[in-house]
Amino acid sequence: MKGIVFTEFLEMVEQKFGYELVDKMLTENDLESKGAYTSIGTYNYSEMVQLLVDLSARTEIDIPTLLKEYGKYFFDILYNSYPQFFNTVPNSFVFLESIENHIHIEVKKIYPKAELPTFETKMIDQDTLEMIYHSERKMADFAEGLILRTLNHFQDPCTINRENIKEDGSIVKFLLVRNKK
Ligand code: HEM
Numbered sequence: 001m002k003g004i005v006f007t008e009f010l011e012m013v014e015q016k017f018g019y020e021l022v023d024k025m026l027t028e029n030d031l032e033s034k035g036a037y038t039s040i041g042t043y044n045y046s047e048m049v050q051l052l053v054d055l056s057a058r059t060e061i062d063i064p065t066l067l068k069e070y071g072k073y074f075f076d077i078l079y080n081s082y083p084q085f086f087n088t089v090p091n092s093f094v095f096l097e098s099i100e101n102h103i104h105i106e107v108k109k110i111y112p113k114a115e116l117p118t119f120e121t122k123m124i125d126q127d128t129l130e131m132i133y134h135s136e137r138k139m140a141d142f143a144e145g146l147i148l149r150t151l152n153h154f155q156d157p158c159t160i161n162r163e164n165i166k167e168d169g170s171i172v173k174f175l176l177v178r179n180k181k
Helices: 003-017 019-027 045-059 063-081 092-110 140-153
Strands: 118-125 128-134 158-164 171-178
Touching: 003 019, 003 045, 003 063, 019 045, 045 063, 063 140, 092 118, 092 128, 092 140, 128 140, 140 158, 140 171
Parallel strands: none
Antiparallel strands: 118 128, 128 171, 158 171
């Protein structure tokens, strides 16, 4: 997993809960990297799980909620870093469809070690987009946060229906239906 996912996660924790908590998370867990993350480094996904479990225990906020919040936060980081991916598409559905065929392909070119999910997207009709998330890292909550913030950014209010296709959360279907105006 790319370092930026760790550095921005810790930045969010610091903003929401203060540096003292970040310091405890890094020093009181037996982290393989010893918590010395750089945005361009690559670290084991299991360390992210360790940090999430620890933060959840300290804050009494469940992990799905933490991941969803982090997805929303990460959207803003992506938007500020790569505005060209957002400013060249007409609406949220076109943007979301471009993740698999364009954005994550570019990410993989720059960071060959990036571990990315796969999205199967299908326009069911003009106002309905189906997105099927596939990833062994089972971060559909993070994906949901990113999707929510995307809809908000493009001012495209939708109702999201979510369904586990595989019980362990490695395949998850999102059905986005535009709210009637
Ligand atoms: C400009 C837009 C985007 C860029 C540059 C980008 C880039 C990245 C990067 C660098 C990672 C980390 C890979 C790793 O840890 O090795 C990642 C992971 C991920 N991205 Fe994107 N991303 C973008 C938009 C999105 C959007 C809108 C979604 C949501 C639908 C999304 C879904 C995910 C998920 C769920 C992961 C976590 C890894 C996993 O589930 O296996 N990305 N992305």
